[in-house]
Amino acid sequence: MKIEDEIKGRFRNGYHKGLINMTYTVNQLNYQLLQSIKEHGLTEPQYNVLRVLHGSRNEGPISINFIKERMLDKSSDVSRIVDNLLEKGLIIRKESPSDRRQKEIDITKKGLTLLSEMIDCDKKADLLLHKLTLEEVGELNRLLDKIRG
Numbered sequence: 511m512k513i514e515d516e517i518k519g520r521f522r523n524g525y526h527k528g529l530i531n532m533t534y535t536v537n538q539l540n541y542q543l544l545q546s547i548k549e550h551g552l553t554e555p556q557y558n559v560l561r562v563l564h565g566s567r568n569e570g571p572i573s574i575n576f577i578k579e580r581m582l583d584k585s586s587d588v589s590r591i592v593d594n595l596l597e598k599g600l601i602i603r604k605e606s607p608s609d610r611r612q613k614e615i616d617i618t619k620k621g622l623t624l625l626s627e628m629i630d631c632d633k634k635a636d637l638l639l640h641k642l643t644l645e646e647v648g649e650l651n652r653l654l655d656k657i658r659g
Contacts, residue, residue, distance in 0.1 A: 539638045546631045550624060555586045556595055557631070563601065563617040564625055571604070571614030600624060 513531040521527035547557045562580045595601045600621035606612035
């Protein structure tokens with residue numbers, strides 16, 4: 511469906527339409543993904559932190575700054591998210607032996623188990639773009655990379 515029909519609006523020009531279309535589409539996709547994540551008792555930023563920790567397991571425990579650099583939402587309060595995940599027993603936090611001011615974060619077995627149970631979230635995420643061919647997804651990625659410049 512065309513964006514004009516979805517929001518029943520008009521646009522100043524093609525750039526304005528593109529921005530509104532992108533924002534509207536991202537919000538729709540995020541909502542669908544968020545519903546899947548919520549079923550497992552997590553927020554999107556908590557899921558993102560667990561994915562960062564899982565992907566960095568070979569590097570050993572990592573710092574909060576390392577997590578911040580890899581977050582999708584750069585404005586997330588990583589310290590608060592880490593506290594919440596700690597309360598749920600999904601991660602551990604300990605002092606760095608080399609710098610007592612620094613905390614090391616690692617995912618627990620419970621966190622790894624939860625991520626493996628959440629494979630359906632990954633599958634649903636893949637399906638969000640199912641109307642596009644792999645070639646179209648490649649073009650979409652190229653265009654989005656170009657926008658970010």
